[in-house]
Amino acid sequence: MAKPFLVPAAALVIGLSVSLGTCQEATLLSRVAKNYSGDVSLSTSFDLKIFWKIREKEETKHGSIVMAPHDRFRIRLGESDWVSDGTTLWQYDRSPSPQVIIRLLASCDPSQVPSRMLSKYLARYSFKERETKGKNIVFMWTADSSSTAPSAGDASRISFTVAAKSAIVQELEVVDKSGNVSTYAFHGTTFGPPSSSAFSFAIPKGARVLDERQ
Numbered sequence: 001m002a003k004p005f006l007v008p009a010a011a012l013v014i015g016l017s018v019s020l021g022t023c024q025e026a027t028l029l030s031r032v033a034k035n036y037s038g039d040v041s042l043s044t045s046f047d048l049k050i051f052w053k054i055r056e057k058e059e060t061k062h063g064s065i066v067m068a069p070h071d072r073f074r075i076r077l078g079e080s081d082w083v084s085d086g087t088t089l090w091q092y093d094r095s096p097s098p099q100v101i102i103r104l105l106a107s108c109d110p111s112q113v114p115s116r117m118l119s120k121y122l123a124r125y126s127f128k129e130r131e132t133k134g135k136n137i138v139f140m141w142t143a144d145s146s147s148t149a150p151s152a153g154d155a156s157r158i159s160f161t162v163a164a165k166s167a168i169v170q171e172l173e174v175v176d177k178s179g180n181v182s183t184y185a186f187h188g189t190t191f192g193p194p195s196s197s198a199f200s201f202a203i204p205k206g207a208r209v210l211d212e213r214q
Contacts, residue, residue, distance in 0.1 A: 031167035041068040044189040053179035072199040083201040090201040098207035136161050
């Protein structure tokens with residue numbers, strides 16, 4: 001798995017490709033795919049825990065996401081922000097020294113667009129229901145679970161926990177082929193249009209600027 005959030009990342013795929021066992025399971029997965037498609041605006045906060053297997057080290061970060069149709073997003077993860085108005089992408093790193101990188105969104109590798117991570121993992125794979133935890137349902141996909149499953153890049157297992165009533169994802173876990181585990185715990189997820197200023201970015205005074213649009 002690559003770096004969290006700019007993970008091999010991120011593809012907001014609207015089409016649903018699932019292998020379903022029951023009508024109830026199909027309905028819930030369809031609702032999840034709809035909630036996290038590129039046509040829906042949402043805001044959420046998350047805690048990210050990464051376990052690096054070789055180093056036997058755990059890393060934790062906190063972040064937030066605001067997304068809207070047409071690849072507009074504002075994402076904060078630790079000391080970095082990614083802001084897109086659908087045309088321009090600003091990447092702001094506060095540490096070790098303030099720096100802003102400006103790119104045209106169209107020039108970015110689609111798999112590296114942060115806003116697309118959720119639906120890449122939640123809308124493409126052949127998930128199977130694994131267990132029920134109270135009012136939540138756990139779904140899982142593994143690399144050998146379906147001969148027709150799309151490539152997950154470096155992922156060997158993907159699982160997510162969803163509230164059965166609201167179809168809101170509570171937790172997403174991605175295990176790569178090296179055994180590293182990234183776990184996102186989501187909090188306070190809401191749906192609806194954000195403020196008009198959510199996807200604008202003002203370059204902080206004193207920040208180094210690298211404009212890669214030309």
